[in-house]
Structures are given as structure tokens and as C-alpha cells.
Amino acid sequence: MPKVLVSDKLSPTAVQIFKDNGVEVDYLPDLGKDKDKLFEVIGQYDGLAIRSATKVTEKIISAATNLKVIGRAGIGVDNVDIPAATKKGIIVMNTPFGNSITTAEHAISMMMALARQLPEADASTRASKWEKNRFMGVEVTSKTLGLIGAGNIGSIVADRAQGLRMKVIAFDPFLTPERAQTMGVEKVELDELLARADFITLHTPLIDATRNILNAETLAKTKKGVRIINCARGGLIDEEALYAALKSGQVAGAALDVFLVEPAENNPLFELPNVICTPHLGASTTEAQENVALQVAEQISAYLMSGEITNALNFPSISAEEAPIITPWVKLAETLGSFAGQLTETAIKGIQIEFEGTPAGLNTKPMIAAAINGVLKPSLGDINMVSAPQIAKDRGILVETTTRDQQGAYEGYIRLTVTTERQTRGVAGTLFVNGKPRIIQVKDINMEAEVTPHMLYVTNEDKPGHIGRLGTTLGALNINIANFNLGRADVGGDAIALVSIDGTLTEDQLGQIAKLEGVKQAKALTF
Known part of the structure; x- marks a missing residue:
């Protein structure tokens, strides 16, 4: 009988789920706060169920000699060392959709409180x-709400705001026109949203592209008197710039549930009367906490009793029997997706995945999920192979797959095509004897390139001198070339170079390469 430790507070119903599924469970809800005691006992358990209090560090994992699965009741897994768990073969699961409604409702509540100055009026x-005359509020009816991020939570906020008779506009590079129409929102660019919105609410992950998305420059572009709500992630707003905008009156008020540093203490924003602050309460409702607790108990039990993997962040949903054969193909699918995703800069309308030969005869679901994850991860960040298909569906991205018997020279290959508002880009790959993925075609141009951690992708005109100029430039930049792979469509037509390099390229270095004669595009890729 497998044994699970629950080291944070879960509901009695969740604990009973373990027992009903034949899993022995120790419910010790305060143990997670005692890292020394946790280190001492963790070796006894096959599963660990946690919330946010338990810190599953590399040291804890090193002592987890029998641990097979860690389940987080909630979406955030900052308290789990996922690389260390992966290295040790421990599945890490979360419950990515259990808090969506609760977080969306909190954003709406914050907006209403901000519009009517409720906290300050209550204190007065x-x-x-x-x-009575001091607290003159504003109506939300007929006002324009600007969503920065229109994924799962953002779409729920849009639905609730429309019920309040608000006009909803949205900025999200991955929101397709069709999905926007289904949601009943108007898709706009960020500058237009800033200029038009009476209220702005953020619903994006914190990645490089969204860090400080509201800063001094963008806040200056907002409609004067805008009100801003952030229940997503600290770091999306430059807090110093927001403070200045609130003091100047450019921003009439802000409602914040998340902060750059948490727990937030002595934050200068606390001094301002036109700021509402809550201590990261987005997921804090009885219903949400119960939902994620029940989900994590079901997921851990299913994995320990039958091997079923659900909502894993570090492994696709595949059986133990399939793993040795399918895992290299899953890795290839994710690599092809990442290749295309890193080159994609506009909203994705569709993803087409073709399996020929060997992979066509396998369970393609993990490969499909891995490919979608690879495509979306560079832009969305907070995504995994399990949640990726649902997120693609929520965003109106059409995913089509094709399987067929071997027809060409390769025993098996995968081709992935991404269709955006501007173009269609395809990339194909196969596995060689060593099981490592190789690129065999990009944009219908045949080539052969081993995938390495750092690569330079260049499209150029096929004219004499290009290879020499590129090599000389990389040498001058002190960038060592490991492999140089070339392909072209026709003599004098489009050509592609895939260069394996040692180390990474800076934006300045990439800019120098892009300025070379004949270069149409230059991108740094990481795998």
C-alpha cells in the first residue's frame, strides 16, 4: 500500500479520498513548516501533498528515497525544486484550473471597490x-475595461464585466480574432488599450515579455484617471512608476493583490489613499481551496495506484510501458514546437502536426501536448504539457493532426506547422540512432542540423559571400561555432543557416548579425 504525507492543511474530504483509493495517508498539516523534521521523515513516503507552506528543496528531495510524486494543491510551484525532482524521477503535479473563477471574481471585486472607494469610506x-461628499465614486456601467492577457482567468473576467454592461477590449498576442469574437471582446494592440481603457486589469504570467509591462513609458500613454487592477503576478507593474503616476493623478487608483516582493511590508504604495491592497487573496475562497485539495488527492492517488499521470509539470501523460519508446519522440515534438514558438511573434491561429512512420504508430497524445507546449511556452511561460492543449483550445487555436505510414526516406519523422495572422512556418525533424532530435526541414528547405542548447537561426538571400561575412562577424564577436548547417530553396533564392554556438548572444550582438548584407532575419534560439 503506497503511503502519502500531507504536510499542509487540506480538507478532511481530500484526506478521505486517499483512504478511499487504498492509499495510506499521514495528515500532519504543520509538518511542512519544520524543514528539519520534514527532511527526517520524507524517506518513508511515496507521495507528498502540499500547499504553499511546505518548501520542497533540493535537500528535502535528496532525502526522499521512496518519493514518486509531489502534488501541489494550487497552480504555483515556486516552493518545489522541479529540476531536482525531475532528476530524481519524481513527478510534480499541480491543479492549474482550480483557482480560475476565484481569482477572476477577486479582480472584479477589487475593481468595484476601487470605483467606489469602499475601503477608505469604510474606515472613515x-x-x-x-x-458622504468626500467619497464620490464612478460607475462601471458603459466604461471600457482593458484586459492585458485574455487566457483562462482573463476570459472569465471579461464575461463578468460584460454582465456589468462594460465594454471589454483585450491585448494578448496569442488571442485570435475568432476567439475574441467568441468572448465578445475587441482585440487591440497595447497602445490602443492604454489610450482607451477606463479600467485596466492584468491576467498574464510573469515572463520577460510581460515584466514591467506597465512602466513609466506605458503608464504615460494611459487615459488620464485610469484605474488599474492586478491580481495576477507581482512584477507586471513597475511599482515606482505606478507610485509616481498615482501621485500625479495620471492613474486615479490602483487595486493590488500581488507585489514584486511578498510578503509585502513597508511598500511605499501603502502610503497612498487611492490604493487598495490585499495579501495575495486571489485563490482564497472556501470553494477554490476545497476544489484544488480534492483534485490533488485524486491525482496523487491515481498515479500511485494505476500509474495515471495528470497535470504533471515535468513529464507528459504516458504509461510506464510506453515511456522508453515514446519519450525521445516526445522530446522531438517539444523541440520542434519550441523552434517554431521562438520564431513566432504574432497571434497563432493554428498548429498542424504530422506524424509519419514510427511515431504515427505510437500514442500521439503526449507528442501533441509536447508540441503545443513547445510552441506556447516562449510567450506564456506558466504552462506545461498537460495544460497546453486546454490553453490552446481556450485561446481558439485550431490544432490539427495527421498520421500516415512511412512514405519517404526516413523511418519516422514529425512535421509541425504554425499558422499566424501573417504567415505559415513549418519545421520537421527526426531521431537518429543516438535518439537525439535533428532538424531535417525548415520552411520547405531541406537541411540537417543537430539540435543543441544554443543556436543562431538566420534567413538570407543565397548570394556569394554570406557565409564568410557571418563567420567573420561571429568570430569578431568572440562567439565560437560548434556546427554550421545550411539549406536553400533555389540558387539565388531564400537560404537558411542554423548555427550551433557556444554560449548565448546578446541583443546587441544579434543586432549586428541582422544588419549584415543579405540577412532577412536573425534569431537566437535556446533549447
């Missing part, structure tokens, strides 16, 4: 001041 009234 409790102080027996009765300052």
Missing part, C-alpha cells in the same frame, strides 16, 4: 466622520 465611517 467607522471613525464616525460620515464624509
Whole structure:
């Protein structure tokens, strides 16, 4: 009988789920706060169920000699060392969709409180001041709400806001026109959203592309008197710039549930009367906490009793029997997706995946999920192979797959094609004897390139001198070339270079390469 430790507070119903599934469970909800005691006992357990209090560090994992699965009741796994768990073969699961409604409702609540100055009015009234004329609010009816991020939570906020008779506009590079129409929102660019929105609410992951998306420059572009709500991630807003905008009146008010540093203490924003602050309460409802607790208990039990893997962040959903054969193909699919995703800069309308030969005869679901994850991860960040297909569906991205018997020279290969608003880009790959993925075609141009951690992708005109100029430039930049792979469509037509390099390229270095004669595009890729 497998044994599970619950080291944070879960509901009695969740604990009973373990027992009903034949899993022995120790419910010790305060143990997670005692890292020394956790280190001492963790070796006894096959599964670990946690919330946010338990810190599953590399040291804890080193002592987890029998641990097979860690389940987080909630979406955030910052408290789990996933690379260390992966290295040791421990599945890490979360419950990515259990908090969506609760977080969306909190954003709407914050917006309403901000519009009517409720916290400050409450404090004034409790102080027996009765300052009725001081707290003049604004209606939300007929106002424009700007969504920065229109994924799962953003779409729920849009639905609730429309019920309040608000006009909803959205900025999201991966929101397709069709999905926007289904949601009943108007898709706009960021500058237009800033200029038009009366209220702005953020619903994006924190990645390089979204870090400080509201900063001094973008806040200056907002409609004067805008009100801003952030229940997504700290770091999406430059807090110093927001403070200045609130003081100047450019921003009429802000409601913040998340902060750059948490727990937030002595934050200068706390001094301002036109700021509402809550302590990261987005997921804090009875219903949400119960939902994620039940989900994580079901997921851990299913894995320990039958090998079923659900909502894993570090492994696709495949059986133990399939793993040795299918895992290299899953890796290839994710690599092809990442290749295309890193080159994609506009909204994705569709993803087509073709399996020929060997992979066509396998369970293609993990490969499909891995490919979608690879495509979306460079832009969305907070995504995994299990949640990727649902997120693609929510965003209106059409995913089509084809399987067929071997027809060409390769025993098996995968081709992935991404269709955006501007173009269609395809990339194909196969596995060689060593099981490592190789690129065999890009944009219908045949080539052969081993995938390495750092690569330079260049499209150029096929004219004499290009290879020499590129090699000389890389040498001058002190970038060592490991492999140089070339392909072209026709003599004098489009050509592609895939260069394996040692180390990474800076934006300045990439800019120098892009300025070379004949170069149409230069991108740094990491795998």
C-alpha cells in the first residue's frame, strides 16, 4: 500500500479520498513548516501533498528515497525544486484550473471597490466622520475595461464585466480574432488599450515579455484617471512608476493583490489613499481551496495506484510501458514546437502536426501536448504539457493532426506547422540512432542540423559571400561555432543557416548579425 504525507492543511474530504483509493495517508498539516523534521521523515513516503507552506528543496528531495510524486494543491510551484525532482524521477503535479473563477471574481471585486472607494469610506465611517461628499465614486456601467492577457482567468473576467454592461477590449498576442469574437471582446494592440481603457486589469504570467509591462513609458500613454487592477503576478507593474503616476493623478487608483516582493511590508504604495491592497487573496475562497485539495488527492492517488499521470509539470501523460519508446519522440515534438514558438511573434491561429512512420504508430497524445507546449511556452511561460492543449483550445487555436505510414526516406519523422495572422512556418525533424532530435526541414528547405542548447537561426538571400561575412562577424564577436548547417530553396533564392554556438548572444550582438548584407532575419534560439 503506497503511503502519502500531507504536510499542509487540506480538507478532511481530500484526506478521505486517499483512504478511499487504498492509499495510506499521514495528515500532519504543520509538518511542512519544520524543514528539519520534514527532511527526517520524507524517506518513508511515496507521495507528498502540499500547499504553499511546505518548501520542497533540493535537500528535502535528496532525502526522499521512496518519493514518486509531489502534488501541489494550487497552480504555483515556486516552493518545489522541479529540476531536482525531475532528476530524481519524481513527478510534480499541480491543479492549474482550480483557482480560475476565484481569482477572476477577486479582480472584479477589487475593481468595484476601487470605483467606489469602499475601503477608505469604510474606515472613515467607522471613525464616525460620515464624509458622504468626500467619497464620490464612478460607475462601471458603459466604461471600457482593458484586459492585458485574455487566457483562462482573463476570459472569465471579461464575461463578468460584460454582465456589468462594460465594454471589454483585450491585448494578448496569442488571442485570435475568432476567439475574441467568441468572448465578445475587441482585440487591440497595447497602445490602443492604454489610450482607451477606463479600467485596466492584468491576467498574464510573469515572463520577460510581460515584466514591467506597465512602466513609466506605458503608464504615460494611459487615459488620464485610469484605474488599474492586478491580481495576477507581482512584477507586471513597475511599482515606482505606478507610485509616481498615482501621485500625479495620471492613474486615479490602483487595486493590488500581488507585489514584486511578498510578503509585502513597508511598500511605499501603502502610503497612498487611492490604493487598495490585499495579501495575495486571489485563490482564497472556501470553494477554490476545497476544489484544488480534492483534485490533488485524486491525482496523487491515481498515479500511485494505476500509474495515471495528470497535470504533471515535468513529464507528459504516458504509461510506464510506453515511456522508453515514446519519450525521445516526445522530446522531438517539444523541440520542434519550441523552434517554431521562438520564431513566432504574432497571434497563432493554428498548429498542424504530422506524424509519419514510427511515431504515427505510437500514442500521439503526449507528442501533441509536447508540441503545443513547445510552441506556447516562449510567450506564456506558466504552462506545461498537460495544460497546453486546454490553453490552446481556450485561446481558439485550431490544432490539427495527421498520421500516415512511412512514405519517404526516413523511418519516422514529425512535421509541425504554425499558422499566424501573417504567415505559415513549418519545421520537421527526426531521431537518429543516438535518439537525439535533428532538424531535417525548415520552411520547405531541406537541411540537417543537430539540435543543441544554443543556436543562431538566420534567413538570407543565397548570394556569394554570406557565409564568410557571418563567420567573420561571429568570430569578431568572440562567439565560437560548434556546427554550421545550411539549406536553400533555389540558387539565388531564400537560404537558411542554423548555427550551433557556444554560449548565448546578446541583443546587441544579434543586432549586428541582422544588419549584415543579405540577412532577412536573425534569431537566437535556446533549447
